[in-house]
Amino acid sequence: MSEQPRPAPTPETFAQRVRRARDRAGLTRPVAGGLVGRSAEWVKGIENGTIGMPRLPMLIRLATMYECDIADLTGDERISATTYTKAMHTDLPVIKRALTAYRLSPDDREPEPAAVLAARVRQAWQLWHGTGDHRSRIASLLPDLLADAQHSVRALDGADRRHALVAQAQAYHLTQLFLSFQPAPDLVMLTGDRSMTAAQDADSPRAIAGAAWYMNHVHRDANEAAEVRVELADQASALLRQDSEDDLARWGLLQLAVALSYAKTGRAGDAWRYWDRANDAARRLGPNYAHPWLIFGQGIVDGYAITMHNDLMQPGKALDVALALDLDQIPSATRRSYHLVETARAHGMQDEGVAAVALLQKAWRESPETLRYNMYTRMVLPELATAGPRMVRADARALAQELGVAV
Structure with missing residues (x-):
């Protein structure tokens, strides 16, 4: 049969x-x-x-x-x-080659001293947080910076090597930021892992805390379980003594990382409990404090409260926070632009398209490349350009054209 x-x-x-x-x-x-x-x-x-x-x-x-x-x-x-959603920076192939190139033959060059590497990294952070096309500016620096940091880490020893590893971890943070919101999720994960490895090899609690902040972004964007992110942030927090401004700022930043993780999964009570810890750290640091490259301070803590309210479906409360937010407290054009976009998102959730478009235009003026690679902006502009309030459809279309978004 x-x-x-x-x-x-x-x-x-x-x-x-x-x-x-x-x-x-x-x-x-x-x-x-x-x-x-x-x-x-x-x-x-x-x-x-x-x-x-x-x-x-x-x-x-x-x-x-x-x-x-x-x-x-x-x-x-x-x-x-x-x-439809992810724009590729023209320098992405260059950065990819820099990350995947391995120099196996002996390098006879003198290794760059750790102090020089650190100075170059500081310059790159200033370019990242400055006005204008921040991704394009650091793209020209990253390949040589990554190669020189790798060479110094291999050639130096003792305390000099540990200091070079700290600089290398920050170079990977910058690379991860360049890659974010582009069609290269594997490279984002790679740079996050390499930065944490460098920080651990340096045996630096501060470097580990910085790496944990950026790894939290990787896990959150990949929708990893909140517990994974919380455990990482809590472990890194426990390494910090909080006896200096730098330690306290990094500790507060990690509390903020946990708050954002819980807000994204709808756990409001846990989210605001950790936000309160971050807010307390910012208050202890004073109203004018901002970390030189992590930018932690009162402005950032208040700004991320907008994102948390949005994720918790509370756009009215997000806008209440936005009304009181002092952008001048945030010495970073990229971060100011991001918080403007999040305010636009709150208006969008309330079907207030006129305000949303106006804020997106302001965010564009503040930091064009922040807007160009922002997923919310790229998703919402086609809808605003075709079905938004008539008085701003033309503005939305023009902005979409600037960003290279099809309408």
Whole structure:
């Protein structure tokens, strides 16, 4: 008797794919809805099939939120989220080569002293936080900086080598920031791991704390479990003595990292408990303090409260914070631009498109490349340009054109 052919498996529906993507991301329906400016009931309707597949702008939002491709949601392999949402910097191939190049032959050059490396890293941080196209400016410095730091770490020994490792860890932080929000997630993870390894090899609690802050961004963007991020930040915090401004600033920054992690997963009580710790550290440092390159201070703590309220679906409270935020307390154009974008996101969640476009324009003037590589901006501009308030559609289209976003 011949064996009967097995029936073909029933293809997954769009609703089933979206539900699976949300479960994998570990988000509740209320949190997922808030992140895309919709209600929990809307998410439920999408997942049970009573609401059909949304249009492309919303598909892009969902794919970005769930850290997957549009094809994972639609089943259509011809569509890729990165095609629509992630811009590639022209210098990305150069940075990639710098990260993946290994000099195996002997290097007869004199190693650069750790103090010189540190000075070059400080200069790069100043360029990163300054006005203008910060990514483009540091892209020209990073290949040589990474190569020279690698050579010094291999050639020096003792205290000089440890100091060079601290500088190398910061060079990797800068590289990670350059790579963020570009189609290179593997390189972002690589630089995060290398910076932590350098910090541990340096046996420097401060360097480890800085690496933990940036690794938290990697884990958060990858939707890793909050517990993974919290454990890392708590372990790094425990290494700091808090007996100096620098130690206290890094400790406060790690409390902020945990607060952001909990807010993204909807755990409001835990989020604000850790934010209070960060706020206390900022107050102890004084209203005019800002860390020279991590930029921790009162302005940053207040600014990230906007993001936390947004992630917790509290746009009204986010705007209350934004009204009182003093951007002059934040000595970084990139950070000022980011907090302006987050304020625009709060207005967008309340369907206040005029205010959202105005703030995005202001963020563009503050730091063009911050806006160009911001995922929220790239997702929302096509919708504002076609379905936003009529009086700002032209402005939204013009800004989208500047960013290279298809409308």
